[in-house]
Amino acid sequence: MIKDLEQTLRWFGPSDPVTLAAIRQTGVSGVVTALHHIPCGEVWTLPAIRERQQEIEAHGLTWSVVESVNVHESIKIAGPQREEMIANYIQTLTNLAEAGIKTVCYNFMPVLDWTRTHLDYRLPNGVSALRFHRPALMAFDLYLLERKAAFDDFTPAEQASAKKYLDGLNEEEKQTLIRTILAGLPGTDEVFTIAEFKEHLARYKDIDAVKLKENLAYFLRNIIPAAERLGVKMCIHPDDPPFAILGLPRVVCNEADLKELINMYPSPSNGITFCTGSLGANPNNDLPGMIARLGSHIHFLHLRNVQHDADGSFYEAEHLKGSTDMVQVMKQVVLEQRSRQQLGRADVAIPVRPDHGHKIWTDFNFNTYPGYSLIGRLKGLAELNGLEKGIKSMLETVK
Numbered sequence: 001m002i003k004d005l006e007q008t009l010r011w012f013g014p015s016d017p018v019t020l021a022a023i024r025q026t027g028v029s030g031v032v033t034a035l036h037h038i039p040c041g042e043v044w045t046l047p048a049i050r051e052r053q054q055e056i057e058a059h060g061l062t063w064s065v066v067e068s069v070n071v072h073e074s075i076k077i078a079g080p081q082r083e084e085m086i087a088n089y090i091q092t093l094t095n096l097a098e099a100g101i102k103t104v105c106y107n108f109m110p111v112l113d114w115t116r117t118h119l120d121y122r123l124p125n126g127v128s129a130l131r132f133h134r135p136a137l138m139a140f141d142l143y144l145l146e147r148k149a150a151f152d153d154f155t156p157a158e159q160a161s162a163k164k165y166l167d168g169l170n171e172e173e174k175q176t177l178i179r180t181i182l183a184g185l186p187g188t189d190e191v192f193t194i195a196e197f198k199e200h201l202a203r204y205k206d207i208d209a210v211k212l213k214e215n216l217a218y219f220l221r222n223i224i225p226a227a228e229r230l231g232v233k234m235c236i237h238p239d240d241p242p243f244a245i246l247g248l249p250r251v252v253c254n255e256a257d258l259k260e261l262i263n264m265y266p267s268p269s270n271g272i273t274f275c276t277g278s279l280g281a282n283p284n285n286d287l288p289g290m291i292a293r294l295g296s297h298i299h300f301l302h303l304r305n306v307q308h309d310a311d312g313s314f315y316e317a318e319h320l321k322g323s324t325d326m327v328q329v330m331k332q333v334v335l336e337q338r339s340r341q342q343l344g345r346a347d348v349a350i351p352v353r354p355d356h357g358h359k360i361w362t363d364f365n366f367n368t369y370p371g372y373s374l375i376g377r378l379k380g381l382a383e384l385n386g387l388e389k390g391i392k393s394m395l396e397t398v399k
């Protein structure tokens with residue numbers, strides 16, 4: 001029988017209303033977390049890592065994946081602190097490896113991390129979902145951020161739809177939209193003001209996708225040799241959403257970007273977090289095919305689903321019911337695992353987590369991190385777990 005995927009759940013640390021005790025009760029073995037309280041760019045000391053690790057192990061769980069050791073802006077823009085930030089990053093990897101934690105997720109999205117316009121979008125059955133509503137994003141870009149170049153990015157019809165959307169908002173709704181879009185790193189309370197965001201935008205005025213990719217390649221050339229020495233598997237998370245927004249380039253959006261990334265520094269330590277929600281937000285991404293072609297480079301799986309709208313918007317769907325065929329995705333994941341098992345690879349039990357989940361019933365009683373409810377994620381985890389086992393048992397019977 002093909003080994004099981006390693007079931008994990010994300011935990012944001014002591015401030016997370018979903019406690020380790022609750023996570024233990026879900027039946028997962030692994031926790032995905034980070035030292036969110038340490039400012040981006042600072043070294044994570046070995047005592048700080050061990051303290052968090054011992055807290056997790058005291059609950060019978062394992063700290064399986066770090067998500068994320070975030071990349072400092074100075075590395076993304078090749079700024080004056082780049083060398084210092086790279087040295088700190090390597091020291092953090094060294095300390096993590098010393099504690100035996102060797103799968104590290106990160107992303108290279110400029111300034112903002114994953115971006116949505118709505119964090120409490122109600123579906124007809126009453127659940128709450130995350131949403132990327134394109135007219136709302138365009139309204140923010142054109143008329144709240146007042147980015148001049150946005151008028152070149154959007155057609156007159158799109159500008160009209162954005163204006164119509166904005167005119168329908170009261171002042172409080174406008175402020176909520178601004179705070180939602182300008183939210184900072186996951187697990188922190190960081191929210192940029194429009195003025196602060198404009199300062200960040202100015203730092204990217206000469207950084208297009210080509211330049212950002214050069215800076216990513218530079219980061220990998222410096223980090224991956226250290227990761228190899230340490231036995232650490234770096235796994236980049238794709239951009240969410242997987243396309244440029246607000247005049248900022250995004251360079252980890254599709255199969256070509258992922259192939260380019262792997263070729264920037266070919267190494268078992270230079271791998272991928274395959275996030276079906278992020279990549280699936282681009283209808284042109286063939287997710288089952290991408291797993292079939294890039295599967296050997298996948299070190300971590302985020303499985304979730306989004307439902308596309310006609311105008312380029314999307315919202316978080318039930319894990320098995322959105323625009324992505326998760327049965328075909330899971331089939332390719334299982335085939336990748338079988339191939340690894342046949343090759344005698346040690347990493348057959350790929351860590352997997354359900355990504356953003358809906359808020360369902362008592363989830364509404366808790367102020368959980370957006371997308372990181374308990375019941376909603378648990379529903380997704382159970383469905384994915386059943387799907388995995390079903391496909392594996394079928395594969396075993398039809399030799």
Ligand SMILES: O=C(O)C(=O)C[C@H](O)[C@H](O)CO
Pocket residue numbers: 067068105106107113114186237240275277278302355
């Ligand atoms: O956007 C997603 O799919 C995520 O998993 C968000 C994560 O918090 C993070 O941005 C990935 O590095």
Ligand SMILES: [Fe+2]
Pocket residue numbers: 237275276277278302355
């Ligand atoms: Fe993800």
